[in-house]
Amino acid sequence: MEPLPIATASDTRTNVKALGEDELEAFVQSLGQPAYRGRQLFKWLYEKDARTFEEMTVLPKAFREELSTKARIERIEAERIDTAADQTVKALFPLSSGRRIETVLIPDIDPRGEARRLTVCVSSQVGCAMGCGFCATGLMGFQQNLTPGEITDQVREMNTLALERFGLPISNIVYMGMGEPLLNFDNVMTSIDILTHESGFGLSPRRITLSTVGLARRIKKLADTQPRINLAVSLHAPTDAQRSAIMPVNQSTSTDLTALREAITYYTEATGRGVTYEYCLFDGVNDSVTDAHKLADVVRWAPSKVNIIMYNPVKGLDFARTPDDQLHRFIETLVKRGVTVTVRQSRGDDIDAACGQLAVQEA
Numbered sequence: 001m002e003p004l005p006i007a008t009a010s011d012t013r014t015n016v017k018a019l020g021e022d023e024l025e026a027f028v029q030s031l032g033q034p035a036y037r038g039r040q041l042f043k044w045l046y047e048k049d050a051r052t053f054e055e056m057t058v059l060p061k062a063f064r065e066e067l068s069t070k071a072r073i074e075r076i077e078a079e080r081i082d083t084a085a086d087q088t089v090k091a092l093f094p095l096s097s098g099r100r101i102e103t104v105l106i107p108d109i110d111p112r113g114e115a116r117r118l119t120v121c122v123s124s125q126v127g128c129a130m131g132c133g134f135c136a137t138g139l140m141g142f143q144q145n146l147t148p149g150e151i152t153d154q155v156r157e158m159n160t161l162a163l164e165r166f167g168l169p170i171s172n173i174v175y176m177g178m179g180e181p182l183l184n185f186d187n188v189m190t191s192i193d194i195l196t197h198e199s200g201f202g203l204s205p206r207r208i209t210l211s212t213v214g215l216a217r218r219i220k221k222l223a224d225t226q227p228r229i230n231l232a233v234s235l236h237a238p239t240d241a242q243r244s245a246i247m248p249v250n251q252s253t254s255t256d257l258t259a260l261r262e263a264i265t266y267y268t269e270a271t272g273r274g275v276t277y278e279y280c281l282f283d284g285v286n287d288s289v290t291d292a293h294k295l296a297d298v299v300r301w302a303p304s305k306v307n308i309i310m311y312n313p314v315k316g317l318d319f320a321r322t323p324d325d326q327l328h329r330f331i332e333t334l335v336k337r338g339v340t341v342t343v344r345q346s347r348g349d350d351i352d353a354a355c356g357q358l359a360v361q362e363a
């Protein structure tokens with residue numbers, strides 16, 4: 001296959017993969033075409049995975065030629081794939097900006113060694129502005145938002161890989177990679193529209209989970225915009241003092257635990273869905289039995305479950321993993337208090353693909 005033209009910073013043509021279906025309709029109308037041509041374009045971009053306008057034979061030839069001069073199809077492809085001992089896969093994608101992102105494919109392998117479920121963890125930004133004290137991505141600072149196409153291309157590439165390696169398509173998508181998805185709100189919502197559209201990837205919204213650091217106002221907006229996907233909230237501490245010490249976002253009254261409580265109540269009432277609280281255990285920081293009791297009080301706000309995450313140490317950061325006996329005491333306390341608890345096993349930590357470990361090393 002011919003190499004694809006690489007978009008450059010000086011390429012002013014419209015990147016059609018930065019647009020959702022409605023915007024594609026508006027774009028083709030701006031070129032004097034009827035709106036349905038925009039829907040045809042959408043179908044060829046995602047269902048048929050066209051790389052060039054010339055391939056889109058459903059469109060008139062003159063319009064395809066006009067598109068080639070006024071628009072471009074930006075596409076990202078993995079330049080490096082690492083595989084962990086547990087078969088978790090991490091892919092490195094270069095962007096047209098020259099920056100890079102990482103995406104992880106996490107297979108759930110049954111006792112016979114066959115994959116039952118394949119989850120893709122996508123990035124929504126390069127770096128992250130939230131600066132959580134325990135996170136490698138936070139150390140990078142915020143660098144850029146990803147377009148809808150850059151997000152959905154991660155899914156497309158990982159789906160191809162899943163079929164090659166495991167003989168199955170991906171089953172779940174989690175927005176838990178690099179970045180805070182609610183700070184790239186419009187592009188993330190458009191990417192979800194594409195992933196769930198019957199002419200896009202056709203995935204059920206039930207198979208998509210968005211994980212946020214807990215931006216209260218945007219959680220409410222999410223409830224109004226995409227009420228059918230799953231929401232996970234990174235809690236990581238049961239009191240304002242403890243949470244503010246490790247998550248700067250909590251230091252504002254618009255995003256502290258009181259604001260979060262109000263937003264989550266709104267979310268559960270508006271959507272009829274519960275939330276998952278992510279709680280990463282750090283040795284001596286948030287893992288005492290007293291912390292577990294306080295956590296049980298906090299999560300009673302609304303229908304929920306707590307997903308305990310075992311910390312994956314990050315070089316240069318002063319946090320350590322909670323010992324197993326403390327983990328068991330913590331879980332036992334929560335369960336006795338009637339909290340639904342799951343424990344997420346660490347995956348892919350030998351290739352720095354585990355939670356909180358994604359950070360592109362620039363050469």
Ligand code: SF4
Pocket residue numbers: 128129130131132135136137138139177178179180213356
């Ligand atoms: S944990 Fe999430 S929100 Fe916090 S710095 Fe890392 S990527 Fe950003």
